[in-house]
Amino acid sequence: MITKDMEHEVKAFTPNRLRHMKVLVVGLARTGIAACKVLRRLGSVVKATDAKPATQLQPLVGELEDMGVAMQLGGHAIDFAQDCDLIVVSPGVPLDVPLLGWARRNGIPIISEVELGWCLSNAKFVAVTGTNGKSTTVSLIGHILRLASDKVAVGGNIGNPVSLVAFGLDSDWVVVTEVSSFQLDTCVSFKPKVAVLLNITPDHLDRYPNFDVYAASKGRIFANQLEHDVAIVNFDDPRCLTIAEGLKCNRRFFSTRCEVSQGAFVQDQSVVVRVANQERRVFSVKDLRIRGPHNLANSLAATLAAIEFDVDDNVIRKGISQFQGLEHRMEFVDRIDGVDFINDSKATNPDAVMFALEGMDKPTVLIAGGKDKGADFSILDPSVRAKVKAMVLIGAAKAKLRTMFKDCCQITEAADMEEAVKLAFELARPNGVVLLSPGCASFDMFDDFEHRGRVFKEIVRGLKERASEGLD
Numbered sequence: 431m432i433t434k435d436m437e438h439e440v441k442a443f444t445p446n447r448l449r450h451m452k453v454l455v456v457g458l459a460r461t462g463i464a465a466c467k468v469l470r471r472l473g474s475v476v477k478a479t480d481a482k483p484a485t486q487l488q489p490l491v492g493e494l495e496d497m498g499v500a501m502q503l504g505g506h507a508i509d510f511a512q513d514c515d516l517i518v519v520s521p522g523v524p525l526d527v528p529l530l531g532w533a534r535r536n537g538i539p540i541i542s543e544v545e546l547g548w549c550l551s552n553a554k555f556v557a558v559t560g561t562n563g564k565s566t567t568v569s570l571i572g573h574i575l576r577l578a579s580d581k582v583a584v585g586g587n588i589g590n591p592v593s594l595v596a597f598g599l600d601s602d603w604v605v606v607t608e609v610s611s612f613q614l615d616t617c618v619s620f621k622p623k624v625a626v627l628l629n630i631t632p633d634h635l636d637r638y639p640n641f642d643v644y645a646a647s648k649g650r651i652f653a654n655q656l657e658h659d660v661a662i663v664n665f666d667d668p669r670c671l672t673i674a675e676g677l678k679c680n681r682r683f684f685s686t687r688c689e690v691s692q693g694a695f696v697q698d699q700s701v702v703v704r705v706a707n708q709e710r711r712v713f714s715v716k717d718l719r720i721r722g723p724h725n726l727a728n729s730l731a732a733t734l735a736a737i738e739f740d741v742d743d744n745v746i747r748k749g750i751s752q753f754q755g756l757e758h759r760m761e762f763v764d765r766i767d768g769v770d771f772i773n774d775s776k777a778t779n780p781d782a783v784m785f786a787l788e789g790m791d792k793p794t795v796l797i798a799g800g801k802d803k804g805a806d807f808s809i810l811d812p813s814v815r816a817k818v819k820a821m822v823l824i825g826a827a828k829a830k831l832r833t834m835f836k837d838c839c840q841i842t843e844a845a846d847m848e849e850a851v852k853l854a855f856e857l858a859r860p861n862g863v864v865l866l867s868p869g870c871a872s873f874d875m876f877d878d879f880e881h882r883g884r885v886f887k888e889i890v891r892g893l894k895e896r897a898s899e900g901l902d
Contacts, residue, residue, distance in 0.1 A: 442541070442619035443516070443549045449473045454511050455499075456480075456529065457520025458487060461543035463494070464591035465518045468550060470497045471597070477514065479506050479529070508532045515539075518546055521612035524637060542616040544609055547592030549619070553583070553603035555596075556735055557620070559651045560628025560664075562782045563728045564588075564608045566720065566756055567628060570732040572606045574749035578741045582606065587613075588756075604739060611647035612637075621654035624738050625679075626662040626731050630669040631781035635804035649673040662734045664727065665690050682738075684730035686723060694730040701730060703737060713747040720755040722789035758883035760786060763890050766897050769858045771851075771890045774867040775883030780805050783869040784813050793819040793862040795854040797847075800825040800870030800882075807834050807869065814838045820857045822850045826874040846875070847882070851889045 443451075449472050455465045458480040469476045476499045483504040484491050491501060502510040506529040511517070517533050517540045519525070525540075533540055548555065556575075558568045565588040572584035585595030586607035596605045611634065614620075630645045638644040652661050656678055663674040665683035674681055682705065683693035694703045700711040718729055729750055736746050755761065756776075763771040774786045783798065787810075796818050807830070814821070820840035823831050824847060832841050842857070844850035854864040866886045876882040 440619065440621065441549045442539075442545065445472060445550055448516075448546075448549065451475070451515040452477070452513055453516045453518060454479065454514040455518045455520075456506060456527075457523040458482075458490060458494075459520050459522050461591045461593075462518070462520040463490065464594045465520075465543045465546055466494055466499050467497065468546070468593045468597050469518075470499065472550070477501070477510065479503070479510055481505060481523075511538075516541065518543055519616055521610055525615060539618070540616050541618055542613040544586070544592045544607065544613045545617045545620050547585075547594075547596040547605075547607075548617075548621075550593060551596035551599045551603075551605065552601045553596055553599040553605045554601065555620075555622035556604060556606045556624040556626070557609045557622035557651055558607070558626040558628065558731075559609045559611070559614065559648050560626075561631045561633045561648075561779060562777075562785060563628045563724055564610075565776070566725065566759055567626065567728040567732055568606055568608045569756055570729065570749070570753050571735045573753050574732060574736045574741060574746055575604055575606065575739060577745050577749050578736075578739070579604070609651060611644060611650075614650040615647050617650060617653075619654060621656070621659065622651070624660045624662065624735050625651045625655060626735060627651060627664060627670050627673065628728065628731060629664050629667045629781070630673075631779065632805055633779040633781075633803065636802075645669050645673070652677050652679065655679040660738050662693075662731050664731070665693065666727070682734045684727060684734060686727050686730070694734050696726070696730075701733060703733060705734075705737065710743060712743045713750050717747060717751040719751065719753060721760055722785055724785040724788070725755070725760075758880060760789065761883070763887050764894055766855070766890070766894050767859065768861045769855060770863045771886075772863060772865045772867075773883045773886050774865060775872070775879045775886060777867040777869060778871050778879060779803065780807050780810050780869050783867045784810055786865060786867040787813040787817045790817045790863055790865065793858070795820045795822060795858040795862060795864050797822045797824065797844075797850050797854055797864065797866045797886075798869050799823045799827045799831055800868045800872050801874040802827040802830060803871055805869070807831065810869070811835075811838060819862060820854075822854045822857070824850050824875065825868070825870060827870050831869075847885050848889050851886065851893065855893060 452475040455478040479502045575582040581603045583595045584606045659679040662682045664670045665685040683690040685695045699715045758775040761773040818839045823843045872882040
């Protein structure tokens with residue numbers, strides 16, 4: 431949050447100030463690489479450190495060294511950071527590593543790559559956070575805004591990092607970005623013109639001590655907003671409503687369950703927007719192509735964001751009707767012998783699985799499991815009993831999930847994704863659905879959720895080829 435001595439400047443660090451700083455980038459995942467590149471373009475002295483050894487980071491090491499980035503790999507040595515003025519930390523790096531503790535004790539600022547992008551840009555920002563639906567909502571907002579203007583950039587956890595996307599943009603531009611709780615934890619002056627809070631449900635409890643701390647991190651998206659800024663908040667989520675209390679900015683709410691006095695809601699299968707004593711019907715629920723009640727909520731939030739930039743209702747309606755969703759998020763893959771295959775690999779927590787199951791209207795075989803993040807799967811009990819014909823379990827969380835759901839439906843375990851898909855296919859015949867919605871992280875078996883989803887789709891394509899050749 432902006433402190434008293436920062437009130438005279440909107441941004442914690444100006445480009446000119448950063449140009450004369452020695453900056454240490456901690457973590458060389460996608461955002462860390464981006465931070466190194468933009469800082470070197472700016473003229474900063476840049477050093478970088480990563481826990482992985484050099485052998486696992488080639489050819490990245492050579493590329494960054496050619497740019498003049500000094501590196502220390504295989505750990506985060508405090509000695510390497512002794513002369514730095516600023517640390518940019520990647521979201522995957524836990525904030526309790528000794529190096530960052532040393533920096534805090536010595537008064538060295540620690541910021542996220544999102545904060546860096548904000549400081550290097552004069553664009554207006556739309557920032558979206560929440561436990562589920564961030565990427566879809568960011569993409570939908572970006573799609574609608576781009577129908578109205580060619581000066582719209584989309585970045586963050588989806589696509590290119592914020593610093594690469596926003597660097598050097600003037601005030602005519604709008605940057606739409608997805609922001610995680612990990613990134614918000616190290617934002618200092620980040621102040622989006624429009625901030626969207628979609629939902630808050632338990633997640634990342636392997637990193638946060640409890641749900642309250644996690645929820646507070648999400649709430650930081652509003653920390654620096656002022657009277658002329660806008661907060662868009664889920665009226666149906668009690669935790670979101672609590673966070674919205676007392677905000678200085680203009681508040682807009684969205685609800686799929688009831689009317690709201692300022693915001694968007696559903697009435698007679700139409701999406702109604704009520705803002706500043708004006709009410710209009712913007713689009714029909716039938717126009718929405720992405721499935722599930724959670725995506726209806728996401729579309730309400732996106733509509734409110736677009737309206738804040740004076741986008742015409744007809745343009746919003748067009749954007750809503752064109753948007754087909756994102757890969758790995760309730761993505762229809764194929765139909766084989768009457769069985770539908772849906773890739774929802776992005777569902778890495780129980781609430782995301784619950785949203786997916788709400789959209790199922792045929793007997794469903796659920797492929798679930800992976801690396802447990804400390805989540806409470808018991809919330810899925812009613813959904814599994816109502817919607818799931820059988821579960822095929824994979825990964826490190828198999829035993830936990832079997833114990834949890836053994837009395838709810840048929841349970842089968844698989845050694846890998848290929849076996850899981852084949853077993854699920856047989857169980858879903860003749861006219862069911864195979865849904866990959868793991869409810870867990872992917873890192874026990876895959877590089878990330880995208881890798882997991884691609885493997886699932888490749889296996890389905892193989893099944894389709896064998897079926898068309900009469901081999902199954």
